[in-house]
Amino acid sequence: MSVSEEHLAGHRVRQAVLAGGPAPATAESPRPVIEASWTRLLRRGLDPGSDPVVPPLAASELERRRAESRLGPLVAHLRDALRPAVESTGQLMVVTDPEGRVLWRDGQAGVRRLADRLGFVGGSAWTEGNVGTNAIGTCLVLGEPVQIHGAEHYVESHTRWGCAAAPVHDPWTGRVLGVVDVSGPTRGMHPTALTMVQLAARVAELEVRQEHRAELDLLRAHAAPLVARLGGRALVVDRHGHLAAATGMSAPERVTLPDGLGVGKVWLPTLGAATAEALPGGWLLRLEQEDASVVGAALLTVDLSRPAAQVTVQGVSGGWHHTLTPRHTEILVALATHPAGRSAAELAADLFADPTRVVTVRAEMSRLRRTLGPLLRRQPYRIDEAVRVELVLPPDRSALLAGSSAPVVTALRAATPAPLDR
Known part of the structure; x- marks a missing residue:
């Protein structure tokens, strides 16, 4: 099949499936x-025939996000790693923040004009949610590298574009x-673009790990x-909760710290219960009791009314709150x-509209259990029956977890507004 025939076949599939029918038999x-x-x-x-317009950030906010991005110091390294996939093929290198906001673009003038x-x-x-199926947005949903070819884009106006993207995790x-x-015109996509963005993301992660x-x-x-x-039980953790030292106890490798x-x-x-003392770059936590159990906690609240969702646990011994990742919020x-x-x-x-993605789910549940411990049960995955659960929703349901x-x-x-608790 020639490139043009493949392009036309892809468009026929897209039109048929998005109209609610099966892919053509051919x-x-x-x-x-x-x-x-x-x-x-x-x-x-989202209308696949729409021409989505997403107002960009104000220049001052864009500069603020660039200054705060952990990827800022690595942009030059990423540019060097991806130069073969960009310069020789007329493509664009893009680095975004965790919300999918474009922070840096690099490429020749022609492809920049097309992107504009x-x-x-x-x-x-x-x-x-803003522009349909695309490598950046879809890899943020899945948490893994993705390549999108032409007619695989959801929005019609993007179907002559190709893209390959990989998330960078801390x-x-x-x-x-x-x-x-x-990203760039499909005809110019480098055959190893996906591999190259994966390697670039991996190098960035190694740099962050070393730091x-x-x-x-x-x-x-x-x-x-x-x-x-020190006497008694105590541990020293960095600002992310990773263990640096401990005495009098077998300590976990990481403690989820409250906001x-x-x-x-x-x-x-x-x-x-513990007493926290500040150290340069971390915390000394002196534990005050042997019973670390949270079974019997009275209330677990997930506050979805704020831009970054927060979970609060109110237990018999005290309270604790922590900002959730988008994926853990969805779970x-x-x-x-x-x-x-x-x-x-x-x-x-529930998360991906794809019941085969069980490996991703199990990995995310394992991470979430490190945060909430015995509040979460397995087989099936659920919140402990002894815990009362409350979701705090925004007044406008349409604004719920906009990303x-x-x-x-x-x-x-889309559900009828009603208190969601048990």
């Missing part, structure tokens, strides 16, 4: 990752720092003599709205 069905993305967007109500016509400019939000915290992307290790080593050297003089941790009394879901929404529990396949359908295209969130946006 053509292959969409790849599962594409079909799942289209399903999410059809449920969300699509609204693919500095400060624009290139998420699935290996220390698990949070997404941003996305590295190569964290150096910080932890400094904290460990500072804390060692202090811990040696706004300050000097004084603190309660931790997996450790119990807790699914578990809160299905109190009997969800299998890994059901959660995959999410998860089916469970789409359903909650």
Whole structure:
């Protein structure tokens, strides 16, 4: 099949499937990752024939985000790593923040002008919910590298464009720092573009990991003599909760710290009551009781009314709150709205419209259990029956988790307003 024939066949598939029918008998069905993305967007109500316009950030806000981005110091390295996939093929290198906002673009004038016509400019939000299926937005949904070819785009005006993107994770915290992307006219896409963005993202993650290790080593050297003089149970953690030193106990490798941790009394879901003392680059936590259990906690609240969702645990010994990642927010929404529990396949359908993505679900549940510990149960995945659960929703349901295209969130946006607690 020639390139032009393949292009036409892709468009026929796209038109048929997005109109609600099967793929033509003479053509292959969409790849599962594409079909799942289209399903999410059809449920969300995005018009594939629309010409999405997403106002970019103001120049001052764009500069602020660039200055705060952990990827800023790495942009030059990313540019060097991706130069073969950009310069020789007339493509564009893009680096975004965790919200899919374009922070940096690099490429020849011609491809920049083409990107401008699509609204693919500095400060624009290139998420699935805003512009449909695309490598940046879809890889943010899935948390893994994605390549999108021509007619695999959901929005008609993007179907002559190709893109390959990979998320950059902070290996220390698990949070997404941003996305590295190569985009441009489909005819010019480098055959190894996806591999190259994966390697570039991996190099960036290794740089971040090395930076964290150096910080932890400094904290460990500072804390060692202090811990040696302590009695009782205590541990020293960095600002992300990673263990630097401990005495009198078998300590976890990482403790999830509450938001706004300050000097004084603190309660931790997996450790119990403690006293926090500030150290350069971290915290000394002196544990005050043996019973670290949170079973019997009275209330777990997921506050969805704020831009970054927050979970609060109010237990018999104290309270604790922590800002959630977007993925963990979606999982807790699914578990809160299905109190009997969800299998890994059901959660995959809730999050991705794809019940086969059980490996991703299990990895995310493992990370979430490190935060909430015994509050979460398995087989099926659920919130402990002894815990009362409350979702705090924004007054305007349509504003609920604006960056999410998860089916469970789409359903909650459309649900009849009512208190959601048990």
